Amino acid sequence: MTSVEFAVGYVFAWAVRKARRVAGRADGEVDRGLDAVMDRLHDLVSRKLGQDPALALAREEAEEREELSERTRRRLRDSLEEAAERDSAFAEAVEELVRELQAAAAAAAAAAAGECGVSACGDGQAVGGNVDIRVEGGSVGALKMGDVTMGAVANPPQPGPGKG
Numbered sequence: 001m002t003s004v005e006f007a008v009g010y011v012f013a014w015a016v017r018k019a020r021r022v023a024g025r026a027d028g029e030v031d032r033g034l035d036a037v038m039d040r041l042h043d044l045v046s047r048k049l050g051q052d053p054a055l056a057l058a059r060e061e062a063e064e065r066e067e068l069s070e071r072t073r074r075r076l077r078d079s080l081e082e083a084a085e086r087d088s089a090f091a092e093a094v095e096e097l098v099r100e101l102q103a104a105a106a107a108a109a110a111a112a113a114g115e116c117g118v119s120a121c122g123d124g125q126a127v128g129g130n131v132d133i134r135v136e137g138g139s140v141g142a143l144k145m146g147d148v149t150m151g152a153v154a155n156p157p158q159p160g161p162g163k164g
Contacts, residue, residue: 004084008076
């Protein structure tokens with residue numbers, strides 16, 4: 001499937017979400033990210049196609065149905081393909097936004113399935129899943145550990161400045 005074909009689907013999905021906005025904007029950080037990229041794609045396509053009848057018809061259909069009719073899909077795809085053929089910068093922008101949308105949609109699907117990604121920065125540590133740390137024989141164990149002293153210390157440092 002080409003980027004244009006994906007773009008057609010996303011433009012229609014944006015229009016459906018816009019028509020359903022009465023129920024409220026999508027919840028969750030991932031959905032907000034998906035909404036933001038869909039907004040950018042819709043703005044890009046709307047600026048390029050302007051008053052194109054195929055775009056207007058897709059918006060009308062979004063108010064009435066969940067699926068874009070095959071005829072309107074073809075018309076919108078043809079309009080987008082023609083615009084992309086005439087303007088390589090537009091074609092590249094559509095491809096980039098489609099890639100972003102695919103990544104955002106995958107993240108939304110993972111979040112909906114209860115999966116979540118993990119990340120850490122700086123000196124942090126992140127674990128996706130379970131951590132099982134075992135220690136034996138008086139050992140010390142940790143996921144991350146600083147200075148550790150085990151057992152008795154011959155001359156432990158005394159609290160306060162200059163002691164020890």
